[in-house]
């Protein structure tokens with residue numbers, strides 16, 4: 001009887017213990033990677049390759065998603081606001097939601113799915129095929145050669161992609177407001193500029209910077225700790241993406257909480 | 263000189279090395295033999311600190327490397343060249359870039375000088391015409407030779423070859439065996455450690471042979487010692503007999 005009652009508690013305890021150990025290991029990894037960022041060599045060529053991989057190659061999906069999220073959000077907000085004849089505020093409401101929350105969050109999700117999964121899979125394959133060992137055997141630190149350029153590129157690119165998301169989202173909501181709710185162009189622009197201040201944009205970009213750092217770190221950490229063969233690569237990739245989505249959500253709550261309470 | 267003093271290594275519940283003691287003389291060619299899965303790869307990975315022992319000491323050139331931290335260990339590894347059992351080439355890089363990699367990381371040569379050195383190293387292993395190909399486009403033998411060229415390119419003091427001739431045709435295998443001897447005679451300060459299954463080549467090329475069995479070094483000595491041994495396990499392995507004290511499950 002006692003055993004039956006104790007079991008869920010044990011399982012729950014084990015679950016949280018594993019999470020806490022995982023978080024500890026992640027923080028150690030993050031610290032080592034950041035130390036490497038400050039150390040020579042700079043590896044500019046590697047950084048540019050990763051900037052292209054994470055940034056340029058993700059642009060299309062960001063642009064498309066941004067436009068549709070902005071348009072749909074505009075439709076939803078507009079149809080609610082029209083109940084009390086406030087359609088003219090569609091743009092500012094969409095803009096606030098985009099800059100402060102939607103753009104950084106959805107960009108992070110897209111990058112975690114697109115670039116994060118690829119990073120984890122590649123590093124995991126390198127790990128199980130002993131390429132990471134080979135690099136170590138040649139006296140080269142994989143944190144410096146592989147992880148550092150990814151960390152830098154992801155942290156730099158995320159806010160830039162976020163800006164694109166906001167811009168395209170605004171165009172989307174502009175289209176909704178103008179064609180569905182007959183808001184005039186002048187009013188739309190005036191209300192957007194009246195309600196959205198630089199601070200809103202900065203609040204969103206700060207989030208994006210942290211999301212970028214976390215996504216690359218989690219993706220690398222999961223990849224470099226893969227074990228086993230093809231199956232291990234698959235498992236590492238799944239764990240990497242899921243961990244990334246959850247980490248981004250937790251971090252989002254934390255940063256938002258700090259931002260609204262100061 | 264490389265010495266293992268009572269090195270033990272476990273993976274989970276399986277003991278791979280069990281208080282093993284062995285000595286690898288300087289400037290000689292030492293062969294490590296044993297059944298597959300006996301811990302030969304694990305042994306040479308300990309020499310460059312890719313694996314750390316559970317207990318015991320490893321001494322390389324009068325330094326106890328088992329006490330080194332990660333940064334010091336990376337420094338230590340620069341005097342080694344290692345050929346991995348499964349080549350472990352970087353599959354995102356061409357053959358040439360794979361061989362240039364250690365040069366780019368550890369020397370300040372010009373691009374042309376690096377390229378020339380890499381091409382020279384590839385020519386030594388008989389690969390002059392696959393420079394721009396990717397590892398996935400090579401045969402196993404060619405991959406291994408690329409790995410060998412990469413191990414040799416930085417003029418290391420200690421060369422670790424993990425099954426350099428396994429999976430190669432007899433001519434290439436002979437060429438690689440000759441290359442190992444040639445490198446050791448041309449550069450007398452080089453120490454070579456070779457893992458092999460080829461008993462004939464081992465007896466012909468080795469200065470020193472170590473046989474690993476059940477986590478211990480059952481016999482260490484020159485080829486003559488191995489030819490004249492009365493140890494039943496070693497005798498069985500050398501003769502390639504299935505019947506004997508050594509069990510194949």
Ligand SMILES: Nc1ncnc2c1ncn2[C@@H]1O[C@H](COP(=O)(O)OP(=O)(O)O)[C@@H](O)[C@H]1O
Nearest residue numbers: 273276278296297298299300301302303304305
């Ligand atoms: N990283 C590792 N994790 C778990 N087990 C390992 C690892 N490396 C080697 N082993 C195990 O150690 C034993 C010896 O392996 P190895 O040294 O590769 O054999 P070989 O003598 O054929 O080179 C094998 O049973 C292998 O499964």
Ligand SMILES: [Mg+2]
Nearest residue numbers: 302303347424
């Ligand atoms: Mg092996």
